[in-house]
Amino acid sequence: MQRFLNDPDDIVDETVRGFVRAHADRVRLCDGNARVVVARDAPVSGKVGIVTGGGSGHEPAFVGYTGAGMVDATAIGELFSSPTAKSFHDAIKAADGGAGVVVLYGNYAGDNMNVKMASRMAAKDGVEVLTVVANDDVSSAPPEEREKRRGVAGEIFMWKIGGAKAAEGADAAAVRDAAQGAIDACRSVGVGLAPCTLPAVGHPNFSIEAGTMEMGIGHHGEPGTSVTKLGTADEIASEMTRIVLDDHDLPSGTEVAVLVSGLGATPRGELYVLYDRMARDIEDRGLKIHKAYVGDYFTSLEMVGATLTVMALDDERKRLLAASTDCPAFGAA
Amino acid sequence: MQRFLNDPDDIVDETVRGFVRAHADRVRLCDGNARVVVARDAPVSGKVGIVTGGGSGHEPAFVGYTGAGMVDATAIGELFSSPTAKSFHDAIKAADGGAGVVVLYGNYAGDNMNVKMASRMAAKDGVEVLTVVANDDVSSAPPEEREKRRGVAGEIFMWKIGGAKAAEGADAAAVRDAAQGAIDACRSVGVGLAPCTLPAVGHPNFSIEAGTMEMGIGHHGEPGTSVTKLGTADEIASEMTRIVLDDHDLPSGTEVAVLVSGLGATPRGELYVLYDRMARDIEDRGLKIHKAYVGDYFTSLEMVGATLTVMALDDERKRLLAASTDCPAFGAA
């Protein structure tokens, strides 16, 4: 493994420590829990707290979205593994400014269980906890089983919209509704061209034959919907756009935000090559791109691949998307 | 090659097209030259124009640093190949607001020649052109031959400082001096763990045996100063810090800005693991880290590796570093 590695068991602690050290102007470590990162100014008294959390290995997600105007406290799990209930609970406590806390997380078995247990613990402390679970990955279940779908890069939009709504001073229910509305308005798809390796495991956690690709792949290498011959960038981009928009079914004229994220080892230039085709396909379907994000926003270690997320906008979401943010992965550098 | 690719000959054009499409709120294509990207508001009348340029494959560099408060116009070359003199010339014209243009670029044979030719062409148009050539890569030549050293990620600081100085209304000579001061205050080193492949070539452009690493590697895979056994993350981080600071020789108490960039396929979490060690080593040498940047700021396609850049600060550089910027790779998202 050609990687920057000390003891594989220490990766997450070292990553979090380095992260907090690098961005001490915006975040700090939670007192008593080295797996919870808290926005510098959190808790803001009277503001609804925003919490997220998830496994490591997706950097800059989840931790990079901690900061003013976005997430107040982030619980951090092992590589590709949900944070503990205790960490979610500590994050909730750290984010609580007395106006309740909304936990915005992704639909994975571990996260569901740990957030549920943490919410119960927080309820005992007297903290009101509402939750929104992201399920934007269209390939992970058919539309009629949307509750089974995984959460992927659409979570970034959910955090941005929910975080901005909370920053505006909305109450917990309104923040929850805004975040729920954002993720309901999101659809995503991923494609994998080469796998990644968990250092503690030491070999790729799945395989993709050279010359093929896996459409619908998950953020941890969860199998996709089909393995086919590797297409051209244009073919792949068009297929991803088709999958997302067929599921989305937006009326012509709808304004959208588009996010194309690399999975870790895809050259950034290639993301723009994909975007160039996607944008034209999106516009050909009568939609209007209001804002685009292209980069490594939500990765899977060194997987080769990309995800496309399309969020339908309305006036509120446009306002909240434009609101100022200052977290390490999104906003002022 | 598991890559997102159409015709390898079209990559650069497609990347630039996708880039301009995605960030049309901040940049536009130059009239008549699809290899020059111009900041939305450029030229700003009375402001010194900032131009840069370089080969493609380093995204988000160079193009991503085009935007308000940073670079006015960027000339774009083929993968790992200098832009044409014509493109540099067109970028100079696009950036010229009547107060002269400063070209801030990296020390590579092609760029030197093309900038020189472009400056001559611009002089014929009556545009005053000053240049600063970045040579922050300590491994590329001994200190006494600093003029032979390559420019690497320190260029980002040079653009930021030069761009902010120009935005403050300084004249061309003062902008040149600020940018020159910034790059003189920078030292960088890179390490490579696995090579990258130019799509048109089809095989890795150099090789690193598994279990080894190449210290001092260049941004195009230029050979480093030594090939050794792959160290732990901590060992590599300490060695990189040592190389940079031994060359830099800063008085104790100096405030510095630190930039750690991945080379393309390094998981982001690992960059923080490196930073965690580097930051402690930097502080152990009596320096004070004023601001840190960790991410994929200047890549080399899908090379596995990282670079470390340390810039010494003074009050002016601190002010210019903090000045607001809005370019796709740096600043508001």
Next chain:
Amino acid sequence: MASFPNAGSGGIVRDIAAVIVENRAYLSEIDGKIGDGDHGVNMAKGFGRAAERIAPDASLSDALSTLSDVLMSEIGGSMGPLYGMFFAEMSETVAQDTHIDGARFAAMLRAGLEGIEAVGAAKVGDKTMIDALVPAVEAAEANRSDITAQLREVASAAEAGRDSTTDMVAKLGRAARLGERSRGVPDAGATSCALILRNLCDGAARRLEQG
């Protein structure tokens, strides 16, 4: 009636932990075939850490409680809450017992299963640890009166349950999306669960006293 003492039986949990740590690579390997390949890593980390914190003379209930705490507060993932709740409920059930006989052993396992069911939503046939655990609990309840037979039957019911997962199509968790492609590999969680129950039963059997 035969039973084994609660006091001093914490060693059973340390032995279980040792077996999980030994099977780290294997558990990750089978998880890797249809999941994300981290089951052994997750389990070994939690069980290994817990073993270090269990006092040499700990009771079974204290040892189970320590294990549960580590899983819940340090491991996360799915295993933190699932095994965390499993061992927490087992520990609470026998906390006041000086000796554990067949009836208490069955009650302990039933409580553990209910602990899992309180957080997870798996049913028999979904290709999860539940497929090893449910038949084991049923075997425990069918053999309440003869703990020697019970311990033997529980361990083999768990292993048979584990084996039954090989031919199942996963309906839950990361493997579910594979559909038919998930057939042919035993479930990782069922495999760790069978290892845990086998070593729990063997450890208890070695400590049996005629009462």
Next chain:
Amino acid sequence: MASFPNAGSGGIVRDIAAVIVENRAYLSEIDGKIGDGDHGVNMAKGFGRAAERIAPDASLSDALSTLSDVLMSEIGGSMGPLYGMFFAEMSETVAQDTHIDGARFAAMLRAGLEGIEAVGAAKVGDKTMIDALVPAVEAAEANRSDITAQLREVASAAEAGRDSTTDMVAKLGRAARLGERSRGVPDAGATSCALILRNLCDGAARRLEQG
């Protein structure tokens, strides 16, 4: 004295371009050993595009000018300015000539070399295209009076110059950092330069007229 016509000799440049395009992979391969592996790609793109724009009946000077324009405005890298200036100066030198004899041929090559020297800073022995070009120019000047011999000598001097680079340690460009490791491979630019000069001479030789 023998000479070849300027008018109608643009085909020589098209032939040169075809040879460069044929050697795309080879030129990249040797650049890849000590440089960044793109020399063939860069060259083939520029020469290939130029060939498409050279009219069938173009003069040598016009064809050289077209080639220079494409290199300078579309290719960039080091080759854009270096070969761009080379061909620009060659083109300007013979633009007014109806026929090119040995003296004019030598003058054309000398001007090309000076064009390169105006932008680059390589000297003989640095392991660059200069090592092929300088002996070729000297051979041209030493054989001004006999163009037939001159064309033969120029081509073989260029090839000998190219071969001399194999044993050199690079002192300029990307390969310079390699030090001793850069020995043993011919320089990519010297190799393309020898190909260009060989085909220029052969093309001119086929067009020679007794004047």
